[in-house]
Every structure is written in structure tokens, then in C-alpha cells.
Amino acid sequence: MRSLDRRERVRQAILHRETDKVPYNIDYTPPVKRMLERHYGTGDVDEAMGNHILLVKGAGPRPLYADPSVHGEFSKDEFGVVWRNSPDDRGRVYEHPLKEASLEGYCLPNPRAPGRFAHIPEVLERRRGIFVGGVAGDLWERGYFLIDFGKLLSSLYLRPAFVSDLLDRLTEYNLATLQELSRFRVDAAYVSDDYGHQRGLFMHPKHWRRFIKPRLKQIFDFAKDKELFTMLHSDGNILEIVPDLIEIGLDVLHPVQPEAMDVYHVKRKFGGQLCIWGGIGTQHLLNRGTPSEVQAEARRAKRVLGRNGGYILAPAINLQKDCPLENTLALIEAAQT
Numbered sequence: 451m452r453s454l455d456r457r458e459r460v461r462q463a464i465l466h467r468e469t470d471k472v473p474y475n476i477d478y479t480p481p482v483k484r485m486l487e488r489h490y491g492t493g494d495v496d497e498a499m500g501n502h503i504l505l506v507k508g509a510g511p512r513p514l515y516a517d518p519s520v521h522g523e524f525s526k527d528e529f530g531v532v533w534r535n536s537p538d539d540r541g542r543v544y545e546h547p548l549k550e551a552s553l554e555g556y557c558l559p560n561p562r563a564p565g566r567f568a569h570i571p572e573v574l575e576r577r578r579g580i581f582v583g584g585v586a587g588d589l590w591e592r593g594y595f596l597i598d599f600g601k602l603l604s605s606l607y608l609r610p611a612f613v614s615d616l617l618d619r620l621t622e623y624n625l626a627t628l629q630e631l632s633r634f635r636v637d638a639a640y641v642s643d644d645y646g647h648q649r650g651l652f653m654h655p656k657h658w659r660r661f662i663k664p665r666l667k668q669i670f671d672f673a674k675d676k677e678l679f680t681m682l683h684s685d686g687n688i689l690e691i692v693p694d695l696i697e698i699g700l701d702v703l704h705p706v707q708p709e710a711m712d713v714y715h716v717k718r719k720f721g722g723q724l725c726i727w728g729g730i731g732t733q734h735l736l737n738r739g740t741p742s743e744v745q746a747e748a749r750r751a752k753r754v755l756g757r758n759g760g761y762i763l764a765p766a767i768n769l770q771k772d773c774p775l776e777n778t779l780a781l782i783e784a785a786q787t
Contacts, residue, residue, distance in 0.1 A: 456502040460581035461637065463759045464679050464701050464725045472756040473581075474763040474785035475503040475727070479539050480515050481771035482778060489775065497577075499782050502762070504577050505640055507585035508566040508627055510559075514540050528559040531595045538771050548597040551609040558619055561626035570634050583640035583681055584631030586669055587624040589617055590652075590662055591643045606657045613661055621665040625672055632676045638702070639673035639680055641666065646686025648710040655690050663691075667698040674699055681727070685767065686710050696723045707766040709733045717755050726755055727762040730781065736765060737772040741780035748784035 452470065454462065459473040476499055478486065483495055490498040510528040512521065518535040526532050530547035533540075548556060574582065593616055594602045605613050628639050643666075645651055651658060670680045681702040682695065687710040695703065705728030706713045713729040729751055730736065735744060748763060755761040763785050769778060 455579045456500070457579055457581045457637065460502050460762060461679075463756075463762055466722060466725070466759040468759055472752040472761060472763050472785075473502040475501045476764060476769065476778075476782060476785060477501075478769040478778075479771060480517065481538055482769040482773060485775055486778065489779070500786055501580075503581045503583060504573070505583045505585050506570050506573055506631065506634070506636065508561070508563075508630070509569055510566075516541060528563075529592070529596060530556075543595055546595070546597050551597065551601055551605045551612040553612065553615055553619070558623050561623045562630060567630050567634070570631075574635055581638070582634075582636045583638040584628060584634070584636035584678070585640045585642070586628040586631070586673075587620070588641060588643045589620050589624070589665060590645060592620055593617065603653065606653060606661065610661075617661055617665050621668055624669055628669065628672055628676075632678065637679060639669065639676075639678045640683070641669060641681070642683040644686060645684045645691065646688040646710065648686055648707070650687050651690060652686075658691055659694065663694055663698060666695075670699040689716070692716070692720055692724070696720065701725055702727050702762070704728050705764060705766045707731070707733075709766070713751075714754060717760070721755075721758070721760050725760045725762065728764045728766050729755060729761075730763065730765045732766045732770060732773070736769065736777050736781065737774070739777065741776045744777050744780040745784040748781055752784070 454470055456473065459469050459471070462469045463473050486495045487493055492498055512525045512527040512533065516525050516533065516535040517537055519537070521535055523535060524532055524544055525535055531543055532545035533542065534544040535541045602613070645658060673680050679701045680699055681704060682700055683704045685705070685707060689711050692703070702725040706716055706726050708729060708731045713726060717726060730748055735747055751761070751763055765781065
């Protein structure tokens, strides 16, 4: 089998075709990044590992990982959400801009703000030959950043018009963002939108199908019109809606947490229709297992989940600070070989 570059390897995997090797993408939080920078002696950890996927998005006043030593204890994002920053992860919402289930007086930021995408050409120039996902944004997850999670859940029953209006506006924002991103060399539209906890959905499936499914379909339809693959991140057990996601055009599901869903069952049931990106456990294996156990599971995943394509090896969530260096390196070695 001919050797493929990283971009083509991911593309062929999404198309459920056998590749010369299973593509992989090992993402990480700041403590793990610092650890790997020391190990590799470089700041370009992704290139040192040989990661296959690059996610690009519009710039805002607050990065995903806002180091308190740089951004202070608190910082505000472009949506007006105030975050308590952390050196270890993305931080926690400290103050929601919406106090009640109403959009009166609230405006979303401008998705086409001048300079929002100015950094992307340089980023793409540095990372040629890699698969690029354009981050459209989020819907439900952005909703509970904007308003208290409990109030958003109760609004599904008590204020459905508010939920519809909120999600409509967020859909428009994401579509405008994706329109801008599609001007660049991107291969996929990426949506991050957690729907589940470890035992099931946050909401009744009928509410997901009423409020989220048709709006997510709009984003996927737009992506397909632009000849882009579609990628969705959702933590938790969302097995109940996987057929719906396939129906509306999802190509790649991330991260398929094995602690929440049996990733091998997902492969058996949906492997011909859906590409799995993830599947290597972070709650028990990567932080508590031995390097040999990590390598054994990664190789099993490559062998079983990667059969006939349809698999991108990755940890089930970004590697956390409790993942030892030796386990991280074991995962990288298994991915590379």
C-alpha cells in the first residue's frame, strides 16, 4: 500500500478506506504540553508527535487555555462570559451574561469582526500536508455558558421560545463563521457541543431532536455544500442519538469516551457509516495504567477499530495533568508505529 501524507490519511479514513497506517491526533492540556515541550526540546509539540489534524478558528479576546499568569484570575470572552482562569485547563464559568431566560438587550459578537481570521493563512502555511478542521462553534454548550445550566434545562420545558431563539442566533453565528473559514484551505467543519454525561443525554431525546438536531443539520448541510467533511465533539454517552447524527450527515464523531460508551460496540454497529475519532480512555487507562497497558489498548484499537478505515486514534479527552509522561510517550509510540 502506498504511503500517504497526513491529510490524505485522515481523508481516506473518513471515507472508510484502508490506509497505510491508522491516522492519529493526540491533544493535550497545558501541563502536558509543557511536559512534552521539555521532553522534545521544542515548542512545536504537534509536529514532534506527528499529529494529523489541525483545528483552526476565529480569534477572540480570550484563548481556550487562558493562563492566569498572563490573563489574570478572571477574563471575559467575546460572548461576554466571565471565566475563572486555570493553569491546568480551560477554566470555569464565573459569570453568565444572561441572568434570566431572555435575550432582551443581549447581542452576540460579530462573527465577521475585522481581523478575526487574519492569523489563519500563516498557521496553514506552517502546517502543510495536514488535515484541517474549521471550528464553526457550538450550540447547546455555548447556551449553558451564556446562561446557568439549570435555567437552560428548565427552559426546554418552561421557555421553549427562548431556547429556540437562542439556538437560532447561535446557528446563524456558526454559519457565518463557517462561511469565513471556508475561504481557507479547510477540509472539515468541526462543531464542539457536549450533549451527554457518562450515563446518558443531558436532556430527553425528544428535546434534542426538537431544539438541536434541525440546527445542527443546517450547519452540516452548509458544510456539505462547501464539500467539507463534518466533525462533532460531544463527551458522554450519546449512543441514543448516534443514528440521528448519521441521518443529518455527520462523518466523524469525537471522542467516544470508553468510560461512557463501548467504542467497540459503536464500531460494530455504526462503523460503516461513521468515523470514530478517539476511544482511548483517560479516566482509568492513561492516568492509572502502565505504559504496556496503554500500548496494548492503543494497538488493539488500531487493529479492531481501524479495520476497513473509519478510525482516527486519539485519547478520549485531551490529556490531563494526571497522565504520566511515560504513559503519554507510550501512547505516542503506539500511534506512530
